[in-house]
Amino acid sequence: MNAIRIELSTNKKQKPEVSELGFGKYYTDHMVILDYDASIGWHDARVVPYQPITLDPAAKVFHYGQTVFEGLKAYLTADGPIRLFRPRKNFERLNRSNERLSIPHLDEELALEALKLLILTDREWIPSAEGTSLYIRPFIIATEAALGVNPSTQYKFMIIMSPVGSYYAEGIHPVKIFVESEYVRAVKGGVGNAKTAGNYAAGLKAQENATKQGSSQVLWLDGVHRKYIEEVGSMNVFFNINGTIVTPALNGSILDGITRDSIIQLLKHWNIPVEERALSIDEIVEAHGNGSLVEAFGTGTAAVISPIGELLWLGHKLSINNGETGELSAKLYDNLTGIQKGTVEDPFGWILTLDDREATGVSAVNAQSHKS
Amino acid sequence: MNAIRIELSTNKKQKPEVSELGFGKYYTDHMVILDYDASIGWHDARVVPYQPITLDPAAKVFHYGQTVFEGLKAYLTADGPIRLFRPRKNFERLNRSNERLSIPHLDEELALEALKLLILTDREWIPSAEGTSLYIRPFIIATEAALGVNPSTQYKFMIIMSPVGSYYAEGIHPVKIFVESEYVRAVKGGVGNAKTAGNYAAGLKAQENATKQGSSQVLWLDGVHRKYIEEVGSMNVFFNINGTIVTPALNGSILDGITRDSIIQLLKHWNIPVEERALSIDEIVEAHGNGSLVEAFGTGTAAVISPIGELLWLGHKLSINNGETGELSAKLYDNLTGIQKGTVEDPFGWILTLDDREATGVSAVNAQSHKS
Ligand SMILES: Cc1ncc(COP(=O)(O)O)c(C=O)c1O
Ligand SMILES: Cc1ncc(COP(=O)(O)O)c(C=O)c1O
Numbered sequence: 001m002n003a004i005r006i007e008l009s010t011n012k013k014q015k016p017e018v019s020e021l022g023f024g025k026y027y028t029d030h031m032v033i034l035d036y037d038a039s040i041g042w043h044d045a046r047v048v049p050y051q052p053i054t055l056d057p058a059a060k061v062f063h064y065g066q067t068v069f070e071g072l073k074a075y076l077t078a079d080g081p082i083r084l085f086r087p088r089k090n091f092e093r094l095n096r097s098n099e100r101l102s103i104p105h106l107d108e109e110l111a112l113e114a115l116k117l118l119i120l121t122d123r124e125w126i127p128s129a130e131g132t133s134l135y136i137r138p139f140i141i142a143t144e145a146a147l148g149v150n151p152s153t154q155y156k157f158m159i160i161m162s163p164v165g166s167y168y169a170e171g172i173h174p175v176k177i178f179v180e181s182e183y184v185r186a187v188k189g190g191v192g193n194a195k196t197a198g199n200y201a202a203g204l205k206a207q208e209n210a211t212k213q214g215s216s217q218v219l220w221l222d223g224v225h226r227k228y229i230e231e232v233g234s235m236n237v238f239f240n241i242n243g244t245i246v247t248p249a250l251n252g253s254i255l256d257g258i259t260r261d262s263i264i265q266l267l268k269h270w271n272i273p274v275e276e277r278a279l280s281i282d283e284i285v286e287a288h289g290n291g292s293l294v295e296a297f298g299t300g301t302a303a304v305i306s307p308i309g310e311l312l313w314l315g316h317k318l319s320i321n322n323g324e325t326g327e328l329s330a331k332l333y334d335n336l337t338g339i340q341k342g343t344v345e346d347p348f349g350w351i352l353t354l355d356d357r358e359a360t361g362v363s364a365v366n367a368q369s370h371k372s
Numbered sequence: 373m374n375a376i377r378i379e380l381s382t383n384k385k386q387k388p389e390v391s392e393l394g395f396g397k398y399y400t401d402h403m404v405i406l407d408y409d410a411s412i413g414w415h416d417a418r419v420v421p422y423q424p425i426t427l428d429p430a431a432k433v434f435h436y437g438q439t440v441f442e443g444l445k446a447y448l449t450a451d452g453p454i455r456l457f458r459p460r461k462n463f464e465r466l467n468r469s470n471e472r473l474s475i476p477h478l479d480e481e482l483a484l485e486a487l488k489l490l491i492l493t494d495r496e497w498i499p500s501a502e503g504t505s506l507y508i509r510p511f512i513i514a515t516e517a518a519l520g521v522n523p524s525t526q527y528k529f530m531i532i533m534s535p536v537g538s539y540y541a542e543g544i545h546p547v548k549i550f551v552e553s554e555y556v557r558a559v560k561g562g563v564g565n566a567k568t569a570g571n572y573a574a575g576l577k578a579q580e581n582a583t584k585q586g587s588s589q590v591l592w593l594d595g596v597h598r599k600y601i602e603e604v605g606s607m608n609v610f611f612n613i614n615g616t617i618v619t620p621a622l623n624g625s626i627l628d629g630i631t632r633d634s635i636i637q638l639l640k641h642w643n644i645p646v647e648e649r650a651l652s653i654d655e656i657v658e659a660h661g662n663g664s665l666v667e668a669f670g671t672g673t674a675a676v677i678s679p680i681g682e683l684l685w686l687g688h689k690l691s692i693n694n695g696e697t698g699e700l701s702a703k704l705y706d707n708l709t710g711i712q713k714g715t716v717e718d719p720f721g722w723i724l725t726l727d728d729r730e731a732t733g734v735s736a737v738n739a740q741s742h743k744s
Binding site: 023024025027031050051052053054055056057058061062063064065066067069100101102135137139141145146147148149150151158160162182183184185186187188189190191196197198199200201202203204205207208223224226233234 | 394395396397399403422423424425426427428429430433434435436437438439441472473474507509511513517518519520521522523530532534554555556557558559560561562563568569570571572573574575576577579580595596598605606
């Protein structure tokens with residue numbers, strides 16, 4: 001049985017101004033920690049003051065990168081309850097990543113209960129201004145101090161939270177994307193469909209180059225043929241070709257984004273044709289040339305929808321929709337953020353609300369218990 | 373200017389018995405730490421008591437795996453000086469890994485001086501029994517506490533050391549290797565030629581499967597054609613085909629092993645034909661079929677030479693040299709370990725000796741100074 005204990009901070013931090021939030025710079029007063037040891041399994045779920053972690057320098061995470069993570073958000077409006085967007089999907093995906101990285105399965109309901117307790121404990125940290133949210137980062141690291149290359153016998157699961165500002169300072173606007181021809185992020189048979197640290201390390205160099213070229217993100221091509229479109233930095237990608245919305249199929253080397261899945265469901269709900277299939281950069285260049293490439297956008301938890309105004313491919317600039325936000329991108333953005341904030345009806349049951357008043361009684365006593 | 377300061381441990385650990393050493397389980401009394409901050413560069417090189425490191429849970433290494441490492445060994449014989457095998461090669465490779473992972477360049481001579489000082493400080497930890505050595509693990513981790521996906525502005529370089537036992541309890545003997553057909557370790561354009569954590573995380577699952585099938589390691593095939601031989605777990609791989617020694621060329625997705633380079637030099641020195649080229653698993657199966665596959669072996673710092681007695685490929689067992697250690701494998705092992713231990717002449721200038729007597733005077737005073 002796993003009870004979640006709470007140790008409250010006696011030294012609360014000053015909260016930043018909304019205008020200073022940015023992304024992932026400030027952390028709330030508390031965090032969740034859960035330990036794993038091969039001999040006892042996951043144990044000692046707790047909400048504790050946000051604190052440094054102390055590890056042996058031989059801890060496996062430092063040497064062999066055995067780690068997975070997730071990213072999701074909690075939203076607050078002036079009068080509404082706290083709202084979480086499809087949080088179970090994140091813990092399900094965390095376990096799929098765990099499976100790939102040989103990390104032991106985590107009880108998803110326990111993780112969700114711990115997250116709820118953490119959010120209620122730090123509810124004053126959730127910003128409510130337009131475009132703001134509380135970014136939530138669950139993650140697992142291998143902590144065993146041993147240099148043999150094999151799965152760790154010890155892990156820590158943690159959740160930290162960061163109030164984040166509006167992704168779009170002046171309303172949704174298009175980005176420039178660099179189509180990468182030299183570097184590869186992931187390949188079939190690798191770990192590209194897991195949310196694990198190494199995938200992001202592998203992308204840093206290309207991201208730096210893209211920035212130098214004036215683009216804000218990298219569009220990855222597949223590592224085998226070097227021509228099929230994969231995904232963008234931390235987003236999946238969609239193209240509107242003559243009214244049909246096309247996105248790369250889940251092929252084993254891209255992340256199955258929860259925003260991606262939500263967009264596909266919304267499009268189907270609206271009877272807009274959507275295709276998940278292999279999509280080459282040549283097809284995009286051709287569609288651009290003959291005028292059938294109407295719109296392009298990225299999807300992910302951070303920006304929700306990120307319209308693409310330009311692709312930079314082998315030195316050529318492909319302007320899309322005159323570099324402006326497309327109609328469908330705007331509609332999807334409004335609807336999805338509306339569902340997240342509670343201003344648009346949620347026909348899919350995607351929102352999990354936390355009653356803020358529960359918070360008053362937050363204590364170790366009303367923390368729920370779970371089978372491990 | 374960078375002086376290396378020393379803080380000696382007042383609480384020395386008990387040294388393990390030679391029979392208990394294993395690999396990477398015990399750590400010496402001291403470690404090296406060097407900090408990096410974007411505003412001051414690398415600074416404060418120090419030898420300090422082996423100690424836990426304390427990091428913010430948002431430190432980039434936990435989330436985005438921005439980290440590199442190295443592995444080398446120091447050897448001691450009963451009467452000889454302390455011997456390091458080609459240590460500059462490791463710090464050069466560390467910097468090539470740094471370049472790929474967007475980690476700032478490290479002064480290789482400073483790193484080497486810090487290592488020497490550490491070894492002299494912990495010289496009593498170097499085992500001298502047959503087959504034993506002191507394994508040295510330099511590594512760098514990204515420590516900035518920020519969730520944006522971009523290179524860290526802060527890092528820690530560390531060196532930890534572990535006395536390790538003989539890789540071969542009863543003399544050199546062949547291993548069984550599983551040729552992987554499902555999972556891929558790395559692909560051209562990725563980070564396969566860098567010594568970075570994510571590559572090892574990506575290999576854990578395949579390694580677990582190989583172990584279940586009775587093999588001790590995985591032989592990786594390339595991620596594009598899924599047929600060209602890459603490398604083995606933490607070793608490069610060589611095949612003796614009718615007297616010509618063939619090893620995969622450095623193609624961007626495998627590590628340029630220092631043992632691999634040493635073996636190639638040794639073979640050339642002996643006028644044995646050696647080829648670095650693309651080598652498919654089909655060619656190996658054919659050579660096995662027609663009797664021209666004479667020997668196969670892996671090369672790496674840990675085992676030096678690891679003869680391969682059997683390949684398991686798509687359910688077929690390919691026995692090599694009757695599952696016994698080949699003539700050339702044995703000769704290479706004897707010569708390379710002989711050079712390392714000082715019992716065989718070193719015609720290449722590979723050995724850097726540390727005069728044990730220097731140790732008597734180890735102090736912050738005689739630590740050398742360096743430009744940063
Ligand atoms: C590599 C990658 N692709 C896609 C996404 C989008 O996934 P989601 O919509 O679940 O945020 C993310 C970010 O989470 C990501 O890191
Ligand atoms: C992936 C990989 N390949 C090859 C090697 C062999 O390299 P070296 O001979 O420098 O130890 C290692 C180990 O260091 C390794 O980790």
